[in-house]
Every structure is written in structure tokens, then in C-alpha cells.
Amino acid sequence: MRIAILGTRGIPANYGGFETFAEELSIRLAKNGHFVTVFGRSGYIDEKYNNRYYKNVHIKILPSVKSKYFDTISHTFLSVMNIAFKKYDVILICNSANSIFSLIPRIFGKKVIVNVDGLERKRKKWNFLGKIWYLFGELFSALFPNKIVTDAKVIKEYYKKRYHKNSIFIPYGAYVAKASTIETLKKFNIEPGKYFLYVSRLEPENNAHIVIKAFEQVKTDKKLVIVGDAPYAKEYIKELKETKDLRIIFAGFVYGEGYKEFQSHAYCYIHATEVGGTHPALIEAMGFGNCVIANGTPENIEVVGGCGIIYEKNNILNLREKINYVVNNPAVVKEYGMRAVERVKESYSWDYVCSEYEKLFLELLK
DSSP states (O other), X not given: OEEEEESSOOSSOOSSHHHHHHHHHHHHHHHTTOEEEEEEEBTTBOGGGXXXXXXXXXXXXXXXXXXXXXXXXXXXHHHHHHHTTSOOXXXXXXXXXXXXXXXXXXXXXXXXXXEOOSOGGGOTTSOHHHHHHHHHHHHHHHHSSSEXXXXXXXXXXXHHHHHOOOOEEOOOOBOOOXXXXXXXXXXXXXXXXXXXXEESOOOGGGOHHHHHHHHHTOOOSOEEEEEOOOTTOHHHHHHHTXXXXXXXXXXXXXXXXXXXXXXXXXXXXXEOOOSSSSOHHHHHHXXXXXXXXXXXXXXXXXXXXTSSEEEOXXXXXXXXXXXXXXXXXXXXXXXXXXXXXXXXXXXXXXXXXXXXXXXXXHHHHO
């Protein structure tokens, strides 16, 4: 098959979940003998990869309008126009905001799939027009592509009830692994097993402020490491960093081996997001064998599956209680960590996820 993957910042992955997904999927498809192109955005992907191959995957880098509101959709539009007259069999578009463009390749006889992600219109970073665009994106996702993919059963049910649209449930993936090195920890003067870890883009709906406020009230010599940043949330990040708690460390964006080291040596992982489908960092934390404390949203509860600790949604006091509990019960932390690994092995392996996408592509072409 000739396959194009659009709507992400591109690969090699150096930003977020969709990028990691695009890399894991495209590499496996290429290994299975398919010709795969992943479209990337200039400014995010090194230009040396343009029109070259990364792990047998063809990389095409195109420009975008560098704006919170137009970065994604401008790049996807250019990507769609780039492939319209080329011989691709299947187009995978990531993000419901881009679903309006799925009509174009369909007109040219190509099979199109949209991975809708979560309910992006609920994110606080979007203004009224941004939320309306995402609302229409949901509708277009139900109308234009051949198939839509949801990565959480909660989101699958949402599209079924609201738009009477059956979607294909394929979750996000993760590895079961641990890094033995601690070079990145040394840079921040952090000891293995002596810190709580939080990973996310630092935007209001991901609730880093709630985690910080809860942790400030906990008596422990362990630290809290905040991994993440955001290009369009400077005021919010500034407020986060005004904490006077010296135990709280802001590490910024961390990828590759550094990210693996942080995940591998944490005492416990805290996941506080409230918007979206399956959150990559949560599954990855479980795959690294972490005990997780997760915000009580339906999506997070679905992923944790009884193999972690849930706190009442956005409740600072309840989160503080859960942190205190794991500080005083290291045996519980170890038990949940082992259960989390088994959960990932059973339901969230990358090999399974990618085989399901390949199966879907083949079925469409029949």
C-alpha cells in the first residue's frame, strides 16, 4: 500500500502524542513492505529530513502559518493538496480539526481515515471561534472520511450518541521497558525513586496547577518533577513557576532517553488531564512500571482499568490525600506498578495497535 499520514508535526517525534503515534505506526508499516510518507511541519522537523527517509519512512516537510489557531490546519491543507494528484491508496489524517480536508482526497478516489483524538473543543486554550471550529470538525469527521478512529471507548460512545456514527476503536500504544541510565536525573540533581513525576503540555486543562497546589501541602522529602512546556501558554506557565516550593522542579520539554529516564525512575506518576481521549503519557507511565495517580475522568479511568489510583476530578484535597497515601505505603506503589505493566501488555502494545491500523487499511482497499 501507499500510505500518507497527515496532521502531525512530523517525525522523528519531538513534541507530543500524535507525533509518537505517527512514528511508531509508520515505521512498522514500512517494515511490513508498505510505502509510507509522513508529512512534517517546517520549524519542528530538521530540514535535513525533507524528501529523505527516516527508518524507511519517507519524510515530506511543508510550511505552516505559525499561529496557535492556524498552525495545524494550514499545514494539513498544504499536505492534502500535495497528495491530491499523487498515487496514494490510504490517507490517515490526525486530529478532528483537520477533518474538513478529508473531503479533498476522497474526491480524488483515495480512502481516508480520520483519527479524531479527544474532545478538543473543551480545551480552555481555544477562544469561541476555535471551539466552534472543533465542533464542526467533529461533524465533518462523521460525514467526510471513509472511517473514523477513536482511541478511547468513551469517545467512541460519544460519536455514536451525538452523531450516530460508528467508529473504529484503536487505542494508543506504549512500550513495557525501563531505562537503566540516570544521566538526565543527574542534571537536575534528582535521585531515582525520590520524586513524583508529572508529564504534559503546560496548558490549563492539563491541571499542572492542581498538582502543584496539592503537592505543596504534602510533607515529604520527595520532589515533584514537571516535564513539559507549551508554546502558547506563557502567562499560565509563569504562574506555575511562581511556586515557592523548592521541591518542585520544572524540566521543560524532555524527549528520547531523557524522557525514558524520568519515567523509569519515578516513585509515582501523577496524571491530571481532564480533556482528550487516551493520553499517551499515562499509558507510557504505566508501561514503565509506575504506580499512577490519575484524575477521575471517564477516559483516565478507562485507561487505568483498576491498575492505579484515581482521585476525584480536579479535587486538590483528594489528590493531596492520595499523594500522602502513596508516600506512606511504598508496598502499594510497587503492587500498582506491576499491575500497570500487565495492563499495558494486555491492551496497549504498539505492535497490536499498528496491526489494527494495517488491518483497517487493507479492509478499506478491498
